[in-house]
Amino acid sequence: MVKKKAAVLGATGMMGQKFVQLLTTHPWFEVAAVAASDRNVGKSYDEATSAGSGKRFHEEHRLEVVEARPQAVGDPDIVFSALPAEVASPIEEEFANAGFPVFSNASSHRMDEYVPLLNPEVNSEHAALVDQQKRRMKRDGFIVANPNCTTAILTLSLKPLDQAFGLEKVIVSSMQSISGAGYPGVASIDILENVIPFIRSEEEKVERETNKILGTATSPATITVSASCHRVPTIHGHIEAVFAKTLSSTSPEEAAERMARFQSVPQQLKLPSAPVYPLVVRREEDRPQTRLDVDEGGGMTVSVGRIRKDPAMKGVKYIALGHNLVRGGAGCSILNAELLLAQKYIQ
Amino acid sequence: MVKKKAAVLGATGMMGQKFVQLLTTHPWFEVAAVAASDRNVGKSYDEATSAGSGKRFHEEHRLEVVEARPQAVGDPDIVFSALPAEVASPIEEEFANAGFPVFSNASSHRMDEYVPLLNPEVNSEHAALVDQQKRRMKRDGFIVANPNCTTAILTLSLKPLDQAFGLEKVIVSSMQSISGAGYPGVASIDILENVIPFIRSEEEKVERETNKILGTATSPATITVSASCHRVPTIHGHIEAVFAKTLSSTSPEEAAERMARFQSVPQQLKLPSAPVYPLVVRREEDRPQTRLDVDEGGGMTVSVGRIRKDPAMKGVKYIALGHNLVRGGAGCSILNAELLLAQKYIQ
Amino acid sequence: MVKKKAAVLGATGMMGQKFVQLLTTHPWFEVAAVAASDRNVGKSYDEATSAGSGKRFHEEHRLEVVEARPQAVGDPDIVFSALPAEVASPIEEEFANAGFPVFSNASSHRMDEYVPLLNPEVNSEHAALVDQQKRRMKRDGFIVANPNCTTAILTLSLKPLDQAFGLEKVIVSSMQSISGAGYPGVASIDILENVIPFIRSEEEKVERETNKILGTATSPATITVSASCHRVPTIHGHIEAVFAKTLSSTSPEEAAERMARFQSVPQQLKLPSAPVYPLVVRREEDRPQTRLDVDEGGGMTVSVGRIRKDPAMKGVKYIALGHNLVRGGAGCSILNAELLLAQKYIQ
């Protein structure tokens, strides 16, 4: 199979580099263009990412950084966007209007009516929205969004519970790593030996996106979601304490079994980035732990543990952990592209 | 005023040293005896605490470490116990039976029917239990317990809400510092750049003790409490994400006002360890933070912030932070002793 | 005594806030003006320092931030400069030319021939350079610099050895905390669980400044100094592994005694910021340690330990620790001002 050519927008940031790193060894896609902001245009990708954390994420790469404009990226089959939210919106529209399928990690279009907000094991059927989007926007290209990092991890863990028991309310407290803030992100003196109980707009995103994802393509779910988001001094991996009230009664054992057995469309389609089981249920009393389990399934698996009765919600409480840059970002976006390719939304 | 003589049991551990440190400058009490386990008996207190974190907590001190037996500690007016839970029970009973007022940080007797579990601003009226305890146990001494660290911080923040609106349900996720595990406590390789979502027995303690404290002296409250407890790489200070459902409706503004204005018996009695306001409400969007705010009020104040509407519980959610070794331990125990002295339970 | 009025330039940065914090409780000085860059001019000092680490360093302060120009700061008796190196030079000259005594933490003028580079216990006699500076520059004001943080700590520890035995060569490896990089400074993802063995220009400063300080006012010393500087994940305090070759032979015991007994002009003058003994020699096998000892003497004392024979240099090796923002910055600068006031260089 000839690999599909991918352009990565915002390729020099922390998430952009994660896209490039994951695509470098991808069986279906290859990086054909890296685009970034003006100050990096014309540099080699290596040079543009040589500072700071950059060095952690990329393979040797001689591509020249180009402008994030349709005319500048050659003729890719797929466009991945790791653009910062504040500039993503018009640029992604421009690419979609120019006919490209755009898979975006930015928050800009996530809540747009005809943009599927896709976490493939959770709501692959939302992919159908791209046809409506194309018609309505009168264009051949489209935008597909992946969820906010915390939401991606949360909704994957909730899906089997929602399927089996129905969800009524969810309370979640997150302990999020610093790489979620990009580069340079959080100043070291602000987070070393500290917890910062605030991440701008994060709680709103979790509460809003969870319902779009767990709803149907055209109608959001009506689960009451309440989040409290906290930054802790870890590098990669967001860990979440989840309290879930289900419509029909469940036990920790039943919940664990549903989670452990959970498989979905990406598994049936054997998509290359899809773990055989997207959820791993840990039976140890003190797992999952951020540093130990963050790379499970190459970062695409969400590890769940400590599933126990929750007296307050009359449901279950548990711990979920996922890699914020992989399942919670670039990895999820790439899995979205695999899904749409397998389902012929992309030729 | 002649200072009351205090003996500290378990004086060489992390919490024991915090007792000694706080008592060193106390206006009412002075350390007359330091007792510890056999391997430290006969050493100077300085020598016995020279290893590891010990060095952080004590003033120069020439007292000789003695056995934790009534015959060995001279004739103190008050006994503070920082004994480890696994040995505390019989030793504290022995001291109480020998006529001493024992203020214990151990969990052993917290749930005993006639032992007041005291967080002075929250339930000072429970102190009356000591009279029943003395009668029932046929002794002149008694035991007063202070709550588990996480519970002490939580219940202080909940009290004004319970007073004003009534509490029905509470969900709390804690992010607890390593000093809560004592010394040597958590291995560095287990917690550096990590979150451990498990602290043995902690969730049970929070759920159980909260109701004893927020109930009457003879009848626990019936608030449904559900906790998820996590260890994070901070040194001192437990931060808690609290979701509270109240019986009558409240708003974040009302809740904040009740908390900010809250004062109680220790404030009326002007007890020396009592902050003028035991709760400080932070108005910044990202406070309280563990490292920045842990020492508020000498560690006796609980800082509260981010009070906001909670859609899931139809109540409020907020962040609370307190010093686990001071409000959550030695400081609370010393405030208990001040209360019982001011109220003439101790002569 | 009427307090001298002080203006602080660059008052909103991390070092500027340390100046303000130390001056707030100073017996001789009081903050009369806070000046900063344009974007903060007109804000209250509180507001201008409300972001990030700012919140850690200042007392409540209603002063309005003004421009860093002589016309804007009122009529202070003394000017302290915490300006960033890249803008400090012309502004400090402007203030000196306008007649103000300027005490600068910036590196810009440290190596100027007529600017004393003062670490008061080490080379107070260099203060006399200000008279030459005034004559030569035809102005009533002057500039006094304090050393680079690493150098201040190093030279204080070296001085008694140089006095007693003469220094020939010094090798030093530093482990420097993140607050030395200012705010926002080092990105958390660059330093959490990491060592960065590079700090721009630091090694050159240490090698150069040490000789100016340990020389006479007019002629630098000729000690061969070689430094290797490293950033480690600590918050405050630079720890240094020093290997010193002396001209006449010494033993660890002699070296320790000279260091422990060391006192100098600031001690004789009983300057308010001068510790009774500027060096503390720790006898424990594992001290000084950054977190435990950084605040010794309010941050003005350098703690020394592990003084032992150095076979390679045929001298001694030891560990030195000091507070990079106090002895290594604002505290040293304030002590300089105290010295020049006591010695009537300032009226």
Add this chain to the structure above:
Amino acid sequence: MVKKKAAVLGATGMMGQKFVQLLTTHPWFEVAAVAASDRNVGKSYDEATSAGSGKRFHEEHRLEVVEARPQAVGDPDIVFSALPAEVASPIEEEFANAGFPVFSNASSHRMDEYVPLLNPEVNSEHAALVDQQKRRMKRDGFIVANPNCTTAILTLSLKPLDQAFGLEKVIVSSMQSISGAGYPGVASIDILENVIPFIRSEEEKVERETNKILGTATSPATITVSASCHRVPTIHGHIEAVFAKTLSSTSPEEAAERMARFQSVPQQLKLPSAPVYPLVVRREEDRPQTRLDVDEGGGMTVSVGRIRKDPAMKGVKYIALGHNLVRGGAGCSILNAELLLAQKYIQ
């Protein structure tokens, strides 16, 4: 090729697990027995290593833990020892006397006259000592030691300099990670946000072992080595600031070239654990860094950088980084076994 059977003594500790982990995928060796102290005997290896950091280091393993006695381990071809120093000596002797080739990471026998202290790229010719050892001890087995972790990294970086220019003096300051202290090792409260400038016996080991390794098999070198060893809050990887005085003059460029081109017997023999180039010279101004570069070459490569003139030693100074558990421990020991097998010291 039939794999050689290996027994690992002290298999449940941090270093023992690193041996097991590295052997699990080894092309020449396989783990046939895991031995540990009495309290773990009879458990499955999985169970015995389930606590704490154990979980990080091993693959699923059903072997039963046996006693560390020759009679208990079956009939292995090779014995690896990760026993703690305090018990290693007699047990390793017992195994050698029973005819086994013992590759030991313990410090007990490193300085024994007939025990080769092997860092294979540095002094493979010392392997010949095993014949003398066998004759002298009248046994068929023998003991081969690998160096202390800090020494292994140091001597590998020094070897090409010693070959080309001759070494006269070496000063080294190490910044060592916590995994070097084993499990549970350093208490988190002792090292979080701290530097501990002391590691028991470490400096003596570095000074002593370096000369044995860089000497001939029968006569140690006479390089004056002076070390200062410090613990920092990193997980894996020791970084060292090295100052080296050479007999003939060198430049940073020449030194870098010698290091970058350096290859030795393990490379000629193409031993499976030997990197093609055991030293990597980084050209960036701020590399190597502990977290970014520790896993270079699977942990067997030492990364070197910042090679620059050292005025004090009239030589060069540089930074070296290696993985303390791999090149500095289990990996080096396994490479020793590969060398002795390739050279027919083991049949």
